[in-house]
Amino acid sequence: MKKLILIAIIASSFVTLSFSFYYMLKIYQSDLSMSSSAGEPMVPKHEERIVIISQEQGSFMMNAIQKGAHEAAEEHHIKIDFWGVYRSNLEGLIKQIDIAIASKASGIVVEGVDHPDFNLMVKKATEKGIPIITINSDAPSSLRKSYIGSDHYQEGIIMGEYIATQLQGKGVVGVIKNLSSPSTDDLRLKGLREVFSKYDGLKIVTAANDPEMSQPKMQTNDILNHYPNVTAFIGLTTESGESIVQAARSRSRTKEYPIFLFDDSPQTIMLIKNGQVKAGLSQHYEDMGILSVNLMKRWLDATQLPLENSYFTPISVVTSSGEKEKALENHSK
Structure with missing residues (x-):
């Protein structure tokens, strides 16, 4: 009987020691991993965030712009939000820009409106250090950094x-x-x-x-x-x-x-x-979306300051053949 008790004690001790050794090994591996990467900064997956705001959310035009912008954002590892109003509405559009400013967006891409109220909101964003790029329609008298779209x-x-x-x-x-x-x-x-x-x-x-x-x-x-x-x-x-x-x-x-x-x-x-x-x-809307994110990234990285005043995307005549006859290539102004 004593012999059985002794064997049980030894077996129990062995199991306990095994678990202790296992957890000590895991802690050691964790410490080793932290030590080896101590010199590498922890970079968030989406450190920067761009907000794209439309006057015609849900339209064919905006869906195409969003597709191109999303593609470019994935490539740059930038978080991107798509906001907007569903009918052309200056008051609603300005409210969306104001919310984007309050949310501390890294940059804002928005359909421009040549109106004093729009210009004031762009000025507010600029004072907060948030760059604004207009897309598809411009507001040339505002403090926007650049315009992207058709001429x-x-x-x-x-x-x-x-x-x-x-x-x-x-x-x-x-x-x-x-x-x-x-x-x-x-x-x-x-x-x-x-x-x-x-x-x-x-x-x-x-x-x-x-x-x-x-x-x-x-x-x-x-x-x-x-x-x-x-x-x-x-x-x-x-x-x-x-x-x-x-x-x-x-x-x-x-x-x-x-x-x-x-x-x-x-x-x-x-x-x-x-x-x-x-x-x-x-008007090649996908090109607009891609270019808007690429240029905003250049601005945020300070790799191209200032941007050109305008970046014009291609224009093509579409006929019954179903083909797009490109009439004007990209150019800046």
């Missing part, structure tokens, strides 16, 4: 030359505008007018300058009512094609109205393939 004036030139060729230098062209965000459309219209001025047979007409004429379909009907000799339409607003087509179709003369658009949304591409729209314009 909207050149868009008008490129599309104007294409339309003039398609119409053989003749026709009355109805222009559909975005009344809530006129600055971008004003630049496009300036380019169109410059090209059309070279042709005696080309004339631009627009709907009545009335806030109630905000919808593309209403503008199209107003032009048809006041200019019965109109021969073609240009939609400056994004995704306005279907409204223009419907209004023209209601007059039973759809095929007589070549329609040109300044976007290449899936809806526009379908209208082009169906022959209801003559051509669209691609």
Whole structure:
């Protein structure tokens, strides 16, 4: 009996010693690991955070920008947040920027608005040491660090030359505008007018300058009512094609109205393939997203200070062939 008790005690002691040895070994390995990496700083996976804010959250344009930005953020190991309003809303957009400033974002990329209230918010961010880059639409009078996107004036030139060729230098062209965000459309219209001025047979007409004429379909009907000799339409607003087509179709003369658009949304591409729209314009939104993150990273790393005033992304005419005919390469200004 005593012998059995002795064996049990020895076995118990052996088990205890084994566990003690095991835990001592783990502690030693942990200490060794800490010692070997003592000279290497602990770098957080997402040390920097960029907030991208849109006036048209959920749109084709913004989804493409976000795709490109996310790709670049992954490459740079930067955390990125996508915020915005779902309808063009200056008050809501400014509120989003203010929240991003309060959250201490490393940098903010936002669709610009040429408005004093927007400029004041950019100034506030600058004073807090938060750089702001505008994307897709600019606010040139603000303290933004740079603008990334299409040269909207050149868009008008490129599309104007294409339309003039398609119409053989003749026709009355109805222009559909975005009344809530006129600055971008004003630049496009300036380019169109410059090209059309070279042709005696080309004339631009627009709907009545009335806030109630905000919808593309209403503008199209107003032009048809006041200019019965109109021969073609240009939609400056994004995704306005279907409204223009419907209004023209209601007059039973759809095929007589070549329609040109300044976007290449899936809806526009379908209208082009169906022959209801003559051509669209691609602004390469993914390129904007990629470039915005890359340039913000350069600013945050102080590897390129200051940035160029503007970085223009490519512009392409999209035709019924489904191919994008690149008309303008990247350039800075």
